[in-house]
Amino acid sequence: MNALQGIEGELEWGVQPRPECDVGQIRIKVAAAGLNRADLLQRNGLYPPPPGVTEVLGLECSGVVVEAGAGSRWRVGDRVCALLAGGGMAEEVVVDARHALAVPEGLGLIEAAALPEVYATAWLNLFQLARLQPGEKVLLHAGASGVGSAGIQLCKAFGSPVWVSVGSRERLDYCEALGAEGGVIRGDTLDGLRDFAPFDVILDPVGASYGELNLKLLNQDGRWVVIGLMGGRKAQLDLALLLGKRIQMIGSTLRNRDAEFKAQLMAELEQFVWPLFAEGRLKPQLERSYPIEDAAAAFEALASNEVRGKLVLVVDPALD
Known part of the structure; x- marks a missing residue:
């Protein structure tokens, strides 16, 4: 063959x-x-x-x-x-x-x-590992990706409002058409996400470069699921935030x-x-x-x- x-x-x-x-x-x-x-x-x-x-x-x-x-x-x-x-x-x-x-x-x-791959990935990380519940708020980094597109639709179907970070206005419009509540366009900063925080779950294929911000954006008892390292593998984090908010950081591969x-x-x-x-x-x-x-x-x-x-x-x- x-x-x-x-x-x-x-x-x-x-x-x-x-x-x-x-x-x-x-x-x-x-x-x-x-x-x-x-x-x-x-x-x-x-x-x-x-x-x-x-x-x-x-x-x-x-x-x-x-x-x-x-x-x-x-x-x-x-x-x-x-x-x-x-x-x-x-x-x-x-x-x-x-x-x-x-x-x-x-x-x-x-x-x-x-x-198969994107829906299995989104279901595993949002619903099995992060134990997402109806009404909890979700942030999907790279929201217009294959996994992001699946994640938006699943969150909408199961009653969890979802926001995204994306690379362009066109991609943000695409995510909102799928059911995202809103989001921000990547630039020098993603601080605009603070307007929608706190989030209960963050699904993150980026990794190190978003680490510090993710800790600030997460709610008490929030879950940060790392599924990729597009933004690097080493980060300096304020663990006092992780402890104080009782944040769970979950590394996941399929x-x-x-x-x-x-x-x-x-x-x-x-x-x-x-x-x-x-x-x-x-x-x-x-x-x-x-x-x-x-x-x-x-x-x-x-x-x-x-x-x-x-x-x-x-x-x-x-x-x-």
Whole structure:
């Protein structure tokens, strides 16, 4: 089969061994794969896959089941999307059957490829780890990103008002159209967020450069969930604020979680989140899809930090 790898900062679409399908797994003929910032890092040699995981890029995909191992609930021909530790940007991928969900009613496969990673990330960090409750106030940094777009919609659906920090007026308008109450545009300072504080939960893919401000913006018993380090890895913090407000600082990753954890996470998405797509309360935020042959252009678009929502690589358009 053909698959996409990142080799010394370049992308290579070439022949790779076809993975075996074992008990409890399914083989998916890939229609499309979502593009995530982790793929950019892996392409550049900065985020290797966990031990034992393929070097093929892609943390989510959609497609059609073409083989189902014993113990799987899926049948050949089922249309699914899946959360992966790697391997989605390929003609085929084999995945733990528990990490796949049916394509939501009314959506095509290309749209569905934009769902698993961002909704799993937003649900894990806002609702499982931060234990977000209805009425609590949320701040999403990088609110127009894929995870931010999913987070805004989930907060709105479950009754928590949400604000954002973004890079432009256009992106702020986009977030407000999704349901954000408001926010600020990044510049020399984010102090405008004080007008909306205090926040009960902050979801932060930036890290060090926002650390001092986050502590000031959080409410008593606030939760600061760090999911990325775009703003650096080392920060000097006033721990008296952390202690005095009883703030919980939570570091979180998803890719290297074990199979059982991911299975339980996907089961929650199926129960609580997936029905909201059929009801029209959640929508994939797919800005653009690219043929797999134009993968380099898609990667550069994501690296520009100008994308609103998600980009998807189309591997087999005939399946959609």
